[in-house]
Amino acid sequence: MASVHYFFLEYWPHLAFILSLAVGGTAAIHAAMTKNDVRAAIGWVGIIMMSPLLGPFIYLVAGINRIRHDHISEQRNKNLKDYSGAQDAPLADVTDVAGPQFQSLRVLGDRISRFPLRDGNHIQTLVGGDQAYPAMITAIQNAKKSIALQTYIFDNDIEGRKIVDALVQAKERGVEIRVLIDAIGSKYSRPQIIRLLRKKGIPCALFMTNPLGFLRMPYANLRSHRKILVVDGHIGFTGGMNIRAGFVSAVAGSDMSSDTHFRVEGPVVLQLVSVFAHDWEFTTKEALGFETWCSTDWEAAEPQVPARCIRSGPDRYMAATHNMLLGACAVAQRHIRIQSPYFLPDQILLGAINTAARRGIVVDIVIPGRNNLRLVNYAMTAQLDEVIRNGCRVWRVNDNFNHSKLITIDGSWSYVGSSNLDPRSLRLNFELDMEVYSRDTAREIEALIDSEIAKADAVTLQGLAQIPFRKRLRNRVIWLASPYL
Template structure:
């Protein structure tokens, strides 16, 4: 047996072992059959290279690390909230029960909610809250720009730190700069404790580049909280002339639900830095101060359940009259599109508002590939004019609202770390429904999409294949 033949046999044996081993792991761990079949095909067509790709990109190490941290930490960091649970009867009771089990958190009564549209209205309220902080400030943002607004936040955060307030700032490792982050340099210069979520230049950590923390959280003293779709940047100031102005909606909360919001930040911070924040400085005794029931719902690749998507799907199933969506990036998968279609077919008025032109053209093209199917079954697709609106809103039967950071696409619902809040309140739902209606400037009809040329339709269909990376 010559040398070349021996190498060929060794290569074949190693390839077979790799393919079989990876296939077994895929079959035992992957839930999605399309993903499962795809990875198995790659590993048998290219045994060694495919196996390396799977080891890098196919294994959810984020979930493993998060589960290990939960096992080590044991109990929650905050006081039990069972006595503040809000009991629901009627239409949305099945949804409440499902989220009870899915999130492990109760629906909490006694909250106050305030809608803040655009950075012009939201930033002053957020900055004022930070300037009045006495114990702690926790801030998480996907995008934190080093511009006139970003520096204003750095200034008030520095002032808070200098008067003895514990300040923590978490930004995404991609959204706020991967190679170099000006805002982190500015925070470091002020000696503010800050970190980049899942950021590394190490080759074996590069797979995490597609997993992003898209959450926007601000908590003051464990008593006042903000969340929604608003990043930190001058483009969100509509009263200031910018190249691409971005409208958005943010929410200010007070009440027991802030405990759940704080916990979401604390887990992300511990995941990133291994520092566990605990004690009354961050988790004071929750006190009911309003009458709005609310609950935080998070999702991300650190868990097996797509909790935000499941909440939306269950709400669509329970809808009796109407469902309103407002999303800057709308690319539903087959499961989500089917539920929307079934709701429309049973007589529910399904209204979906998307921007006529977003800030990502490729995403718009991929979105347009999804819309004809929904229009054909009776969903109403509305187009919003400029400025581009980044709000993420859902309202069902003018009684239940679901708002936060999550878009209606595969990236948000499966890959990103997201945070939403369910709100059981007629006043809030009515306000948000009216807000969505006012932005419906043009309706997309069957005649409109039938007029699209073949090259346009092919372009849209091709780009839809890349939705997890858009």
């Protein structure tokens, strides 16, 4: 025993060196072989080699995608496997409702989404919490058999507790309820709403609380940013809104933040149910049955439009939204409107936007003048010159923070939902968006975006150049870390 002790005392530097080579080399090889983005691969290999022991641990925690190879696929939920392929739900023809140039975009969506584009959907735009929350509560109060609710942030405030009260009343009527909240988003308020839900006997769960299997910690880079409410499998809500009192004028007053949500009826609701069901089963291992959670009655109010869900995330749907936006920029012929609270597209998407502008397409990009995330605002500012120099128009809104994520192309196609145009949303988060082929819906969204432009200042190259050098340097340094903001 003494000789073993002496051996370790004498040769521990050599053993540590060998261990660091083995661990660091293994981690570096894994990063090089599994990262599809060359910049990500170089970055991780650099971190690992610069710190051969600490680097691999950081890579283990934040760099390995454990979700992509999990069984989160349609085949996992046998009861819901046929929901989106129901033959009596009409397939959509986009030529008449949007224009012939969108046929290729529809094909792209077919291949990216694996959800069919269905006609017969009614979509109602809801602006802010003043419109969205009462509509959601009314739907919950009228529920007969099931309520599925998924959100990123569900604050334990006056508006959050109103929704909890409506859920409790529905439970007392015998309605089946499931509530799924992201583990990171649940921490935005104290005490967490999950405690109140459990106290009231509402079946609920937190998404991604224990991704490593041995550390009880939420995985900051794999968040569910999706917002879904489906009642009786027939009425759905989706968009960009979390559940927070700050979006209600009676509570927030002059400091109220803005956002946009959508109430939907029709076959697209089945797609919302499917996304929720897979996330719920992934989290809890409980499969949700078709009869309770879905509806075969797709009768919707007029007007009816073609729509489908686009799910994206670090699984089999990696970069789905990224690819849809590349396609949308390619088919644009007149006007692209983009409203995003966090505008930090990667170089590929920037290239598509800039190319559209150089083709003569009018590109309007609307961002908040007052951002709720200071670091993101700094990083955004560092990148704005790249789009302005190529002919895009960038507008900073002189008003309260607007959390809306809205895109329209040529007044015919709209893309709405939970995705921001930043690396976290486009690569790391689980997101849910909806593409809509409708001139009427596009006009509504264009009006919302144009109303923001009316109270905005144009960002110019001259204005950016006048920012003091120390602030421009700060912005560029923070921009380097933008994939992790």
